[in-house]
Amino acid sequence: MSQPNYYANNLLDKLKIKSVKDLQLLELIARERGALVQDKPLQGAEARIAIAGRRAIITVSTLITDPRRRRFSIAHELGHFEMHRSHGNLALCTAADLEDWSAKRAGAAREQEANQFAAALLLPERFFAVRCRNQEPSLDFIAGLADAFSVSLTATAMRFMQFTNEPCAIVFSKDGVLKWFHESKGFKDLGLFVEVHSKPDPATLAAALWEGRSTSKRPRRVQASTWFAAGNWNKDATIVEQSWIFSEYGSMLTLLWVDDDIEDFDVDDE
Ligand SMILES: [Zn+2]
Missing domain, CATH: 1.10.10 (Arc Repressor Mutant, subunit A)
Known part of the structure; x- marks a missing residue:
């Protein structure tokens, strides 16, 4: 501890x-x-x-x-x-x-x-952890926790990553640029990495929201390649993205969830 x-x-x-x-x-x-x-x-x-x-x-x-x-x-x-x-x-x-x-x-x-x-x-482990385990990750769920504990959405999302058993990550963006990401253990174990200090890929929901092409607050399936840096994952894999924009602060919170097997097993066959 x-x-x-x-x-x-x-x-x-x-x-x-x-x-x-x-x-x-x-x-x-x-x-x-x-x-x-x-x-x-x-x-x-x-x-x-x-x-x-x-x-x-x-x-x-x-x-x-x-x-x-x-x-x-x-x-x-x-x-x-x-x-x-x-x-x-x-x-x-x-x-x-x-x-x-x-x-x-x-x-x-x-x-x-x-x-x-x-x-x-x-967000004490004794009250919080049990609510995160065996729970499908979503910003809606995390926002419910944030309300219950009277803590900001970002701080709650970071704490959620500590206790969830799902491979997921949150990405914080400011003024259209990806600033940092914080991942769960499952995400880290898959060797996944989000490149920050750049704009999101045009095919992400995040980019559509920044550019005003979408106003959706719902999760959407996107290509893993739009978010992840090169790694040992299947190049056709898809993941779930949910992004919420906070225009008054010029910020955005994105949840990425690897809800299916995306490891590229072919690599080991050679
Ligand atoms: Zn201080």
């Missing part, structure tokens, strides 16, 4: 959190741990924590109006308090820090740990 997971589980045990409903009382959870939450204008940051011994004040920027984002920010700061208090008594966290999951920015390790802690606290 990774360190952020360990700390989040430990906190849930200590406070005897028994249900998803208990998790909604996040400010009370923070207070029980010694951290008070307040909302104030902040310059150049989304959230901050000031620590004095076993007590702390978490400040969330008043510019954050989305309650799920505010919730994630509080959990992130609580992560700094639980894990990093020996490293200093002030953390000032920007939007980039709160969105940092895998980027290799210098000095970002603690920010990623705080995000992992927030995901493990708000």
Whole structure:
């Protein structure tokens, strides 16, 4: 178990959190741990924590109006308090820090740990994992989980990848460009890889949505070759793609699901 997971589980045990409903009382959870939450204008940051011994004040920027984002920010700061208090008594966290999951920015390790802690606290394995297993992946299903736990769709989709037993991945795009992908174990085991930092293939649903050729929110079957980098998979294989565009943020979330055998067994016959 990774360190952020360990700390989040430990906190849930200590406070005897028994249900998803208990998790909604996040400010009370923070207070029980010694951290008070307040909302104030902040310059150049989304959230901050000031620590004095076993007590702390978490400040969330008043510019954050989305309650799920505010919730994630509080959990992130609580992560700094639980894990990093020996490293200093002030953390000032920007939007980039709160969105940092895998980027290799210098000095970002603690920010990623705080995000992992927030995901493990708000989407705890004990309540969340069982809902992901033996479930056909879809953005609709993940959105239902996001609603149930009051967490953003992206954070919930990433956590879903951790517990699903299906080979699938989510791809995040911004302004028409593929930015990053995050895969399940089954997807990784197939050796599949999505090329990022480029535009999606014109034959994908993602491209059709960006170009306004489609408005569909439903899953569609596409050629695996439109998404995957070269690998040991059958070149005629198809996969399921579902893409949702969020025009107001200029972003898109795509779910790719390998719902059938796509390994190219011919390679081994030679
Ligand atoms: Zn931070």
